[in-house]
Amino acid sequence: MSAVSTGCGPRLPSGRLAPRPALAWLAVCLLLAALAASASGAMPIPWSRLPTLLWGEAQPGDRLLRSVLLDIRLPRVLLSMTAGAALAVAGAAMQALFRNPLAEPGLVGISSGSALGAVCAIVAGAAGLPAVAGAAFVGGLGATFLAYGAGRRYPGMAGLLLAGIAINTLAGSAIGLCTYMATDSQLRDLTFWSMGSLAGANWRLLAFFGPWTLLLLVYFCRRWRELNALLLGEREAAHLGFALGPLRRRLILAMALAVGPLVAVTGGIGFVGLVVPHLARMLLGAHHRYLLPASALGGALALTLADCAARLVVAPAELPVGLVTGLVGGPFFFWLLFRAGRQMARAGAQ
DSSP: OOOOOSSSOOOOOTTOOOHHHHHHHHHHHHHHHHHHHHHOSSSOOOGGGHHHHHHSOOOGGGHHHHHIIIIIIHHHHHHHHHHHHHHHHHHHHHHHHHTOTTOOGGGGTHHHHHHHHHHHHHHTTOOSHHHHHHHHHHHHHHHHHHHHHHHTTSSTTHHHHHHHHHHHHHHHHHHHHHHHHOOHHHHHHHHHHHHOOOTTOOHHHHHHHHHHHHHHHHHHHHTHHHHHHHHTOHHHHHHTTOOHHHHHHHHHHHHHHHHHHHHHHHOOOOSHHHHHHHHHHHHHOSOHHHHHHHHHHHHHHHHHHHHHHHHHTTTTSOOOHHHHHHHHHHHHHHHHHHHHHHHHHHHHHO
16 A cells, blocks of 8 residues: 555655545546436436426426436435445445455455344344344344454454454355245345345435434544554554554444445445445545545445446346446456555565
8 A cells, every 4th residue: 555644645646646636526427427327227217307307396297207216216326325435435444454455344244244134034034124124233233243352352453354254154154054944935035135236225214324324434534544544554553642442443333333234225235345445545545534535435436337237237127236246346356366466476576
């Protein structure tokens, strides 16, 4: 990672974008993507009709289009923006915490714990999103606290990482056992839930999830100095006056609070927390004062475009959005590995 400071930002290396214009362009691209996603689908809506449908008086022939836009498309677009921003910012914070650009929120068991809670609720016969979401939230928090309780017995972050690997393995085995015990209808629900989907978006869900996520995003963005210090190393961060133990606990809890409800609502959506922060770091550098807002905007943009593509590729049916992010993020992950290998080989040759 490039050099960072805990106060004002360093000079930008060659090839990096100026932060404020880059953030402005990301915001413009996100607005255009939101408009495109609102107008696209099995029932396309002309862009010129969007203002009238949103704020004007609906004509008798516009009632169906207005219902599609306000009751289906807009909640889904807003949920994709909110979920993408939460995943990307949590990923950026996780990468700073582990000082590893390949880290992501599922590394300490948050995603797998939430998935296990949701799967147990479905197999137990829980009906409706609130029951499944609540179980997933409890599972994510439980896995996080278990990982932290087991990992803090070892110095540094190595113990937490090993505990997360163990929790992911146990949760995967438990999910497999629940899948084996599920009925045919439950197995279908589990299959589609695990692939990730934003089809359950509605205004009631957004009324809870939106403010909750916004508060957590503000919290992460206000921690940019601490995250910059973590990039310098644990000893250097301690010399700068940061209490690492409480800082780790607060960051991990905030990640669980952000990702746990998200997994409960959307299912498994991978690679957004890995790919988007890395791209933002390549464009703007590792200064978290700008990296965190860029990750939020980039994550919202990426998931909005992925969900739009999922609705258009096989219209009038739709693909699970987790498949789309996986098809894009998987090759990118391999590219990151090959790129890191080349950099290590070049450094060794020097």
